[in-house]
Amino acid sequence: MAEQQLDEIDQKIVQTLLNDARVPIADLSRQVNLSRNAVRHRIEKLEKANVIAGYHAKLGTGSPNQAPMIAMMMVYRKDRMRGQDVTKYIADIPEVKSCYIMSGEYDLILKVESVSHDRIHQIWENISSLSGVDNIHTTFTLSTIKP
Numbered sequence: 001m002a003e004q005q006l007d008e009i010d011q012k013i014v015q016t017l018l019n020d021a022r023v024p025i026a027d028l029s030r031q032v033n034l035s036r037n038a039v040r041h042r043i044e045k046l047e048k049a050n051v052i053a054g055y056h057a058k059l060g061t062g063s064p065n066q067a068p069m070i071a072m073m074m075v076y077r078k079d080r081m082r083g084q085d086v087t088k089y090i091a092d093i094p095e096v097k098s099c100y101i102m103s104g105e106y107d108l109i110l111k112v113e114s115v116s117h118d119r120i121h122q123i124w125e126n127i128s129s130l131s132g133v134d135n136i137h138t139t140f141t142l143s144t145i146k147p
Helices: 008-019 025-032 036-048 085-091 117-128
Strands: 069-077 096-101 108-114 133-140
Touching: 008 025, 008 036, 025 036, 069 117, 085 096, 085 108, 085 117, 108 117, 117 133
Parallel strands: none
Antiparallel strands: 069 108, 069 133, 096 108
C-alpha cells in the first residue's frame, strides 16, 4: 500500500493513531464514520503494508525526577558514511528515538531520550568508541516548545 494509495479515511486513521496510539477503536470508528470491524480491518491492512510499523510508549514528565532528558548528538564520521557499522549499532539503542543521515557539517544527528544523564553519557561513550566515529558534539535540551 503506497502512500498515494491511502484514501482519506486511511489518512485520518493514521493521523489519529500518530496523535494517540491508544485511542479506542470505538472512538476511532466514530471519527471516520465506519464500523469498528471496518476500522480494525483497515488498521490490519495498514500494519501489513508497513504503513503502521508499531506503537510506542512515550516517556512523560511524571514527577520532576522522572522527566525524560533529551540530548541531540551530532556525529562526525571518519569515512563520511561509507560504512554501516555505526548506523547498525545506533539502530539497536532503544533510547535513540530518531537518527538522521545529514548533508553538510554533521554526518548523523541523533535524538536521544533517557531518564538519566549517566545513560546518555554511556551511549555517548559507546558510540564515540566505534572505529568509524571521529567525534560527537552533544547538546541537552532546556525545554520543549513542540515535540
